[in-house]
Amino acid sequence: MIQFSKVSKSFEGTDAVENINLHIQKGSIYGLLGTNGAGKTTLLKLLAGIYVPDNGSVLVDESKVFENSYIKQRVFFIPDQPFFFSQYTLADMGKFYKKIYDNWNQERYVLLVDAFKIDEKRKLHKFSKGVQRQAAFILALSTMPEILLLDEPMDGLDPVVRKNIKSLIIEDVASREMTVLISSHNLREVEDICDYIGILHKGELLIEKELDDLKSDTHKIQVAFKENVPENLFTGFNLLHQEKRGSVLICIVKGKEEEIVGKVMQYQPVILDILPLTLEEIFIYEMEGVGYAIKNIFT
Numbered sequence: 001m002i003q004f005s006k007v008s009k010s011f012e013g014t015d016a017v018e019n020i021n022l023h024i025q026k027g028s029i030y031g032l033l034g035t036n037g038a039g040k041t042t043l044l045k046l047l048a049g050i051y052v053p054d055n056g057s058v059l060v061d062e063s064k065v066f067e068n069s070y071i072k073q074r075v076f077f078i079p080d081q082p083f084f085f086s087q088y089t090l091a092d093m094g095k096f097y098k099k100i101y102d103n104w105n106q107e108r109y110v111l112l113v114d115a116f117k118i119d120e121k122r123k124l125h126k127f128s129k130g131v132q133r134q135a136a137f138i139l140a141l142s143t144m145p146e147i148l149l150l151d152e153p154m155d156g157l158d159p160v161v162r163k164n165i166k167s168l169i170i171e172d173v174a175s176r177e178m179t180v181l182i183s184s185h186n187l188r189e190v191e192d193i194c195d196y197i198g199i200l201h202k203g204e205l206l207i208e209k210e211l212d213d214l215k216s217d218t219h220k221i222q223v224a225f226k227e228n229v230p231e232n233l234f235t236g237f238n239l240l241h242q243e244k245r246g247s248v249l250i251c252i253v254k255g256k257e258e259e260i261v262g263k264v265m266q267y268q269p270v271i272l273d274i275l276p277l278t279l280e281e282i283f284i285y286e287m288e289g290v291g292y293a294i295k296n297i298f299t
Contacts, residue, residue: 001026001179002047002147007056009042016042017203020056024196027177029169031190031211033283034200040183041080043200044149047181048077060147073102074146078153082136090120090135094142101143109142115164130156137165141172148172150182154189166193191279199283201290211279218282221251223264224271233264240285252277252285 004022008015017039024030034040045051046058052066060071084093090113098104113120116134118127124135133156140148148169154162170193172178184190190197197214199207207214218240223233224247238254248271253260257274264272 001061002181003057003059003062004043004046005057005059007043007046007053007058009039009046009051009054015203017046017200020203020205022198022205022208024179024181026179027173028196029173029180029182029194030196030198031194032181032183032198032200033187033190034183035202035287037202038200039203040200041151044077044079044151044181044183047147048072048075048149050077075149076101076140076143076145076147077149078133078136078140078151080151080155082132084124084132084135086125087123089123090118090138093124093135093139094120097139097143103144105142105144108144109138112138112141116161128156130158130161133157134161134165137168141168144176146176146178148178148180150180150184152184152186153182154184154186162189169193187278187280187283197279199286201287206286206290214282215277215279216257218252218254218277218285219257219260220275220277220281221253221260221264222248222271222273222275223251223269224248225267225269230267233267234260236263238289240289252281 002022002024004020007020008018010016020043022043032040032043042051046053047065049065049068049072058065060074063071065071085096088096094109098106116138118131118135118138124132127135154165157165169180173180182190182194191211195211197207197209197211198205209217229249234251234253237260239251240254241252243250261272261274
């Protein structure tokens with residue numbers, strides 16, 4: 001449904017994204033992860049039609065997005081800092097979007113305002129950051145978007161509101177096949193809700209996989225031997241990280257679990273455990289693998 005083909009974008013001579021190929025299926029929730037300055041927000045703005053790519057194409061259903069009012073009718077973008085017109089109330093913003101979006105659902109808007117208990121007659125700039133973000137979600141979901149773009153969507157929201165918003169998003173994905181693209185540094189939130197993951201670094205796409213496949217391909221191995229660790233223990237596999245804790249070796253290894261276990265068992269370990277990995281751990285070790293390691297600041 002959504003396709004980035006060899007997309008590049010630069011600002012003042014600096015590449016924001018370079019030669020990006022990205023595929024997002026209809027009805028999926030796609031988590032866009034990356035280091036600071038990796039190009040996540042740039043990709044969202046290219047898909048929203050705010051930026052035009054320098055090279056390549058950004059397509060929705062094989063149609064270009066930029067200056068395409070038909071496509072933009074189907075897309076809603078909530079940026080890192082939600083935008084509202086100065087001195088506008090939530091009710092004012094609702095009337096504005098009702099004129100722009102043909103699929104505006106007034107009944108849903110009323111229900112959401114009541115559910116989040118926001119005073120729609122109060123000027124939005126007087127609310128806290130968290131309440132403003134709730135207002136942005138009310139407006140977004142009331143437009144009944146086919147594509148919802150979210151940049152750090154849960155920032156400033158309390159746990160109860162986060163849970164309610166995630167439930168609303170999942171409900172729309174299930175009932176209407178809404179497609180969601182989320183950029184976030186909160187990897188635990190992404191892990192809870194996303195089914196596909198793309199990892200960016202320095203404007204390039206490192207990985208694009210289903211979350212389950214990504215987890216099944218990366219393993220945390222805890223192993224110990226009676227004597228020294230064999231030199232060829234993980235030869236033939238992609239070793240992302242290793243550290244020794246006493247006599248126990250902790251390794252992060254990419255590959256098929258049964259093949260890794262089979263190789264290690266040849267050396268008759270006294271301990272061999274496969275430990276669960278979080279998305280946050282996978283991300284950290286993938287970044288370490290491309291040289292983006294956490295350095296010891298205090299020496």
